[in-house]
Amino acid sequence: MAEADDRRRPPGSRLIWPLLALPGTVWLALLFVAPLYVVVAILFGGTDPILREPVPVWNPLDWDFTQFTYVWDHIVGSRPFFRPALVRTVVYVTIATLGCLLIAYPVAYFTARFAGRWKGVLLAALIAPFWISYMMRMLAWVNLLQTDGLVNRALSAGGLFDVHVDWLQGHAATVVLGLMYGYVPYMILPLYAGLDRAPVRMLEAARDLGASRWETFRRVTWPLSRSAVVVSLLVTALPMLGDYFTNDLLSGSPSTSMIGNLINNSVLTPGQTGQAGAFVLIILVVSVIPMVLYVRSTRSGADLMS
Amino acid sequence: MTNPVAWYRNPWRKPWVLGAVTVGYLLWSLLPVAVAVLFSFNAGRSRVTWQGFSMRWYYGDPLRSVWHDSSLHTALTHTLWLGVLATVITIPLGVAMALGLDRWRGRVPAGANLAVLMSFVLPEILIAVSLLFVATVLVSPLELGTSGQVAGLVTFQLSYPVVIVRARLLTIGRDYEEAAVDLGASPFGAVWRVLLKMLLPAIFASAVLVFADVIDDFIIVRYLSGDSTTEPVSVKVYNTARAAPTPALNALTTLLLVASLLAVSLGFLAFRVLTRGEKNAAGLDVFTGEA
Numbered sequence: 213m214a215e216a217d218d219r220r221r222p223p224g225s226r227l228i229w230p231l232l233a234l235p236g237t238v239w240l241a242l243l244f245v246a247p248l249y250v251v252v253a254i255l256f257g258g259t260d261p262i263l264r265e266p267v268p269v270w271n272p273l274d275w276d277f278t279q280f281t282y283v284w285d286h287i288v289g290s291r292p293f294f295r296p297a298l299v300r301t302v303v304y305v306t307i308a309t310l311g312c313l314l315i316a317y318p319v320a321y322f323t324a325r326f327a328g329r330w331k332g333v334l335l336a337a338l339i340a341p342f343w344i345s346y347m348m349r350m351l352a353w354v355n356l357l358q359t360d361g362l363v364n365r366a367l368s369a370g371g372l373f374d375v376h377v378d379w380l381q382g383h384a385a386t387v388v389l390g391l392m393y394g395y396v397p398y399m400i401l402p403l404y405a406g407l408d409r410a411p412v413r414m415l416e417a418a419r420d421l422g423a424s425r426w427e428t429f430r431r432v433t434w435p436l437s438r439s440a441v442v443v444s445l446l447v448t449a450l451p452m453l454g455d456y457f458t459n460d461l462l463s464g465s466p467s468t469s470m471i472g473n474l475i476n477n478s479v480l481t482p483g484q485t486g487q488a489g490a491f492v493l494i495i496l497v498v499s500v501i502p503m504v505l506y507v508r509s510t511r512s513g514a515d516l517m518s
Numbered sequence: 519m520t521n522p523v524a525w526y527r528n529p530w531r532k533p534w535v536l537g538a539v540t541v542g543y544l545l546w547s548l549l550p551v552a553v554a555v556l557f558s559f560n561a562g563r564s565r566v567t568w569q570g571f572s573m574r575w576y577y578g579d580p581l582r583s584v585w586h587d588s589s590l591h592t593a594l595t596h597t598l599w600l601g602v603l604a605t606v607i608t609i610p611l612g613v614a615m616a617l618g619l620d621r622w623r624g625r626v627p628a629g630a631n632l633a634v635l636m637s638f639v640l641p642e643i644l645i646a647v648s649l650l651f652v653a654t655v656l657v658s659p660l661e662l663g664t665s666g667q668v669a670g671l672v673t674f675q676l677s678y679p680v681v682i683v684r685a686r687l688l689t690i691g692r693d694y695e696e697a698a699v700d701l702g703a704s705p706f707g708a709v710w711r712v713l714l715k716m717l718l719p720a721i722f723a724s725a726v727l728v729f730a731d732v733i734d735d736f737i738i739v740r741y742l743s744g745d746s747t748t749e750p751v752s753v754k755v756y757n758t759a760r761a762a763p764t765p766a767l768n769a770l771t772t773l774l775l776v777a778s779l780l781a782v783s784l785g786f787l788a789f790r791v792l793t794r795g796e797k798n799a800a801g802l803d804v805f806t807g808e809a
Contacts, residue, residue: 247648254655489651
């Protein structure tokens, strides 16, 4: 079809599409793909012994694995200096993402199915955090969680109890709750989009045929929304992997640091840029794998859905 | 009805629990920000004790208000400036790319598609660190400061217009454009005068999204900032939030919030005007990433 169209059209009509796509393609090649290779070249390059500046090595044949093995040894070796932060990243991100799902699913479901004439208002309120700066939302919590802040005052119930919790001094719970607070909005929208599309008639049929609420959810709603759930988990978990500022603002203690903090602490330190490159590549690999799996699953599941 | 078991079993009962969770979530989500906005009007310098209403932290205080402290209002103007610059570059680049990738077949466009997808989902810190390395380790035209920040932001945001416009192209189809060509328009004319007009709502929506996302950006603008004059609001908040700031910081973020809400409301109004008469353009679809 397309080829026949092109033949009918005047010459030059085929050139127009490459010409339109070219600037953006070149931009991404120069400023997205090539810089990722620079990270690799720096990780497998050397360090200037005097200036402590990284010396990138472009040819893969000349790569020097010293920095890579250094990082690797400190993750799996006998002195696992970096391991706690990596384990913490996995644990925090998992808990925070599942916590987000526990909040986001009911909210998205309620908005899609039961909001009625409040739907527009509700959607606006759910989108609102997108227009509020992330840092402002974190700043709000920094204020509330001060030792003399409103949270402790609310907990002391007007002076009945004496509450002096240092929420901001390296508590894992604060960091995980902060991550949840920060990223829930990103999860609600794709979930809402998926649930809003679910055919209401099918859900009503299930209930008419005698399924309880739980049965309807387990056998109809949940399977219908599964792909939306996967997407929402991805868009929430991946950015969390690179997050270091939530941690810095709400804890600031090495006892809660994650892989993002490792990157942030080493990237600006002379002589440690290679390390930062290694951690960046870990994040790259960890985020690409679920993406590939997702793309594959949607390809095979595309027929099933329609 | 009085039997609680029967009530529980009734599949048509009102979803009280879901409603309560939703209301609870909204309170949890928005109240802290409301408190932060409230304390930007505090008369004293406390961020936890209310000492009366004043505009002190906006312009009243001769030293530390947003109006008088140059480091604060520079952060605000720089943030908005970055938002404008990045949006103005990203949108034409992205729209052209979306149009081109929609029709161009072959290896290069396939690779470009993959790059767009990757830049869409990969954590921002990857782009930030790699561009920081390019700017600091290599001898390259990329420099720290405003130009570097804009380059990084455009790279990160380019996928938004591409994804949104391509989704819209899918629903438009080829018919209008082919009709235009049949009626004597050049291929370029068909794109310029027909397709682009029909894409206007999608272009607008992506411009609003990009602008709002850029003024909220932190990772890229922090790593690629040159000196303190190129530090936007988010970096300012990060640097001072834990170091006993005054409510002027709340005032600064409140002003940014106002700017963001203004941009979004204007964008939404314009979007409604542009999609007037279209049945399926419910409006919010584009913003939820659906369209």
